[in-house]
Amino acid sequence: MKQTLLILAVLAGTTVGRAQNKKTMDKNTIGQKVENLLSKMTLEEKVGQMNQYNGFWDVTGPSPKEGNAALKYEHLRKGWVGSMLTVRGVKEVKAVQKIAVEESRLGIPLIIGFDVIHGYKTLSPIPLAEAASWDMEAIQNSAKVAASEAAASGINWTFGPNVDISRDARWGRVMEGAGEDPFLGSKVAEARVKGFQGNDLASPLTIAACAKHFAAYGFAEAGRDYNTVDISNATLYNTVLPPFKTAKEAGVRTFMNSFNILNGVPATGSSFLQREILKGKWGFDGFIITDWASIREMVAHGFAKDGAEAAEKAVEAGADMDMESHLYIAELVKLVKEGKVSEKLIDDAVRRILRVKHELGLFDNPYKYCDEKREKEIIGSKANNDAVLDMAKKSIVLLKNEGNLLPLKKNGQKIALIGALAADKNSPLGSWRIASDDNTAVSVLEGMQQYKGNTLVYEKGADLTTGKTTFLDELVFNTTDRSGFEAAKSAAKNADVVVMVLGEHGFQSGEGRSRTNLDLPGLQQELLEEVYKVNPNIVLVLNNGRPLALPWAAENIPAIVEAWHLGTQAGNAVAQVLYGDYNPSGKLPMSFPRNVGQVPIYYNQHSTGRPVNSDNNVFWSHYMDVEKTPLFAFGHGLSYTTFKYGEPKLGKKVYAKGEPVKIAVNVTNTGNYDGKEVVQLYIRDIAASLSRPVKELKGFELVSLKKGETKTVTFTLTDKELGFYNNEGEYLVEPGIFKVFTGTSSDNVQEAEFELK
Ligand code: BGC
Numbered sequence: 001m002k003q004t005l006l007i008l009a010v011l012a013g014t015t016v017g018r019a020q021n022k023k024t025m026d027k028n029t030i031g032q033k034v035e036n037l038l039s040k041m042t043l044e045e046k047v048g049q050m051n052q053y054n055g056f057w058d059v060t061g062p063s064p065k066e067g068n069a070a071l072k073y074e075h076l077r078k079g080w081v082g083s084m085l086t087v088r089g090v091k092e093v094k095a096v097q098k099i100a101v102e103e104s105r106l107g108i109p110l111i112i113g114f115d116v117i118h119g120y121k122t123l124s125p126i127p128l129a130e131a132a133s134w135d136m137e138a139i140q141n142s143a144k145v146a147a148s149e150a151a152a153s154g155i156n157w158t159f160g161p162n163v164d165i166s167r168d169a170r171w172g173r174v175m176e177g178a179g180e181d182p183f184l185g186s187k188v189a190e191a192r193v194k195g196f197q198g199n200d201l202a203s204p205l206t207i208a209a210c211a212k213h214f215a216a217y218g219f220a221e222a223g224r225d226y227n228t229v230d231i232s233n234a235t236l237y238n239t240v241l242p243p244f245k246t247a248k249e250a251g252v253r254t255f256m257n258s259f260n261i262l263n264g265v266p267a268t269g270s271s272f273l274q275r276e277i278l279k280g281k282w283g284f285d286g287f288i289i290t291d292w293a294s295i296r297e298m299v300a301h302g303f304a305k306d307g308a309e310a311a312e313k314a315v316e317a318g319a320d321m322d323m324e325s326h327l328y329i330a331e332l333v334k335l336v337k338e339g340k341v342s343e344k345l346i347d348d349a350v351r352r353i354l355r356v357k358h359e360l361g362l363f364d365n366p367y368k369y370c371d372e373k374r375e376k377e378i379i380g381s382k383a384n385n386d387a388v389l390d391m392a393k394k395s396i397v398l399l400k401n402e403g404n405l406l407p408l409k410k411n412g413q414k415i416a417l418i419g420a421l422a423a424d425k426n427s428p429l430g431s432w433r434i435a436s437d438d439n440t441a442v443s444v445l446e447g448m449q450q451y452k453g454n455t456l457v458y459e460k461g462a463d464l465t466t467g468k469t470t471f472l473d474e475l476v477f478n479t480t481d482r483s484g485f486e487a488a489k490s491a492a493k494n495a496d497v498v499v500m501v502l503g504e505h506g507f508q509s510g511e512g513r514s515r516t517n518l519d520l521p522g523l524q525q526e527l528l529e530e531v532y533k534v535n536p537n538i539v540l541v542l543n544n545g546r547p548l549a550l551p552w553a554a555e556n557i558p559a560i561v562e563a564w565h566l567g568t569q570a571g572n573a574v575a576q577v578l579y580g581d582y583n584p585s586g587k588l589p590m591s592f593p594r595n596v597g598q599v600p601i602y603y604n605q606h607s608t609g610r611p612v613n614s615d616n617n618v619f620w621s622h623y624m625d626v627e628k629t630p631l632f633a634f635g636h637g638l639s640y641t642t643f644k645y646g647e648p649k650l651g652k653k654v655y656a657k658g659e660p661v662k663i664a665v666n667v668t669n670t671g672n673y674d675g676k677e678v679v680q681l682y683i684r685d686i687a688a689s690l691s692r693p694v695k696e697l698k699g700f701e702l703v704s705l706k707k708g709e710t711k712t713v714t715f716t717l718t719d720k721e722l723g724f725y726n727n728e729g730e731y732l733v734e735p736g737i738f739k740v741f742t743g744t745s746s747d748n749v750q751e752a753e754f755e756l757k
Helices: 002-040 043-049 069-078 090-103 127-131 136-152 172-176 182-197 233-249 271-281 307-317 327-337 343-359 372-378 382-395 444-449 485-493 524-534 551-556 570-578
Strands: 051-054 083-085 111-114 210-214 254-257 287-289 397-401 414-418 455-459 497-503 538-543 559-562 643-645 661-669 675-685 696-705 710-717 736-745 748-756
Touching: 002 343, 043 051, 043 069, 043 327, 043 343, 051 069, 069 090, 090 111, 090 372, 111 343, 127 136, 127 172, 127 182, 127 382, 136 182, 136 372, 136 382, 182 233, 182 696, 210 233, 210 271, 233 271, 254 271, 271 307, 287 343, 307 327, 307 343, 327 343, 382 570, 414 444, 414 485, 444 455, 444 497, 444 570, 455 485, 485 524, 497 524, 524 538, 524 551, 538 570, 559 570, 643 675, 643 736, 661 675, 661 696, 661 736, 661 748, 675 710, 696 710, 710 736
Parallel strands: 051 083, 083 111, 210 254, 254 287, 414 455, 414 497, 497 538, 538 559
Antiparallel strands: 397 559, 643 661, 661 710, 675 696, 675 736, 736 748
């Protein structure tokens, strides 16, 4: 027996050894091929590889005037373009690839980038919603589906995942990330990178991923997009960087830098971020793309006097490819010839870009992503629709369910469905859906119509917006038309249960969509209160891309379902949850404030010196007008069943440094439904050389529990979870007392304690 095991182990070792050898060999051959090609390239051609142009239609940012199509074609022919973005569809991709490969001197293939943020054509929930599932397998699969659709459309690189941590719901791009927590954010980053890239980057079903926006873009002051970021290095290392580091460790092949300045230096011109940390300490050997025109924007930031200086600073700082500033192509050759930029820096950037193109298999077959048959088969398939429906159900969070109003009875009920968003087939598609057709989501109305046992009456109540609702337009919410209120109220009066779908339009969060109010826009709050007067039996279904502040609803409305922007299958997912065909298990990845004045609000805050009202006077850390706790805490989310937690049990009271700390907790399903629960583990390092947060998530597990079933969930804490970074970027694990907390949300836990010696 022992011998067999030994042989197996040796064989396994040889296989691993062989696989590693193959990897190194592949790398070497790629390395050799890259060097060989590089030696043939003119300086202009090298700089060309560092130049990325937008395609000829969809624009996702302000375009430079000189960005006309004729010039782009000319540059493609000269081999002065390394990549294009937002070109999509086999026909279109083939057309530009053909010019690069067949008409340019060296025939270097383009890498084709696209914002595959939450699905390609078949849309999954917005990333913040997916993060609410806390289900890494589902998130990985969702990214895999998105990658396969994008790849089938000729694309081989996504500008995702967005791994920006943010604590500010005013910032519209919180919809693109995984919320406020670096631990959850890191797990999600890893799942998405693995989902997009798979095990084989050269497969025609996978695409290269891009961790963005490097770094600290989510900390924009006042939540205003593109705004200044000023944070300590400790916050940078402990909160902002972990998901990026995890993405790197998961093998992400590209990074995108960011628009913001960080402590005075634009991220695009930051050597500290790009050269010292990413390419230096972390040893990242893929390439960095700038964000849209972010090199040029360094002039507006007051960091470069003109475009030439901006290009010089960006390349020095380690930005390898220029997205739509058109400055590398305009300036770099001259800068090298003048001796201002070393050609070595150019070579390094080009090597990185060519390497990733090789890994994608583009040199073996530049048209490998361009198969019309595959395009027809994969995009919008039944399997993909099933996958996004599954993800959508898992993303829903039950915030409140007083008196078990939910799930709805399936027969003999009169249901009034109210709200413009209830019938909207466009808004659920969210903000990043360039490849999808408008009005292709299943609406909540359509989803609920599938349940025939009840009588369903729909009334809009009021329009949400008065202007255009597109990716490029500012949304206008100054609706004053209340003429639909009466019909809505009378439908409500005659109903057993009222379902109101309210919230933000899909284009109300996302890039450039910051808000100073986190309420229900337009007439929706008024409509809600009017309907409540005639029938308080209301299920409020929220559609939103960020935490909202809804104190009145939280106080008065018996059932609240957080349904975000759930993508193509939104309405089916919502209906299945409302009718109990799916028992929700989502948990909030971001704290919901009581009002906007509390923002930024996040659970892993530091303690003040006056955290509680010990002296019974005014001099403690609080607000005079509102409690300081959130309305709904990070990690909160209910189920149709109930769970009872035991106390966290530790093996010992004292652990030596380096010894794994094991924590066990019993969880029992005490309710009437089978269900799933995200069991959460937090820690607090009681006293350290830098003040540590009052709670930090360090483990979670999604467990399925049948009615009456108990499971023991075990967590292990190691140095990786117990330490922290100081302001110099050093990782420290300090002895002392630690608290551990286990429970159902960040504000509902039981605690235990141990000492690290
Ligand atoms: C965004 C990026 C995006 C790029 C290309 C920029 O405006 O910040 O996240 O990938 O446009 O569309």
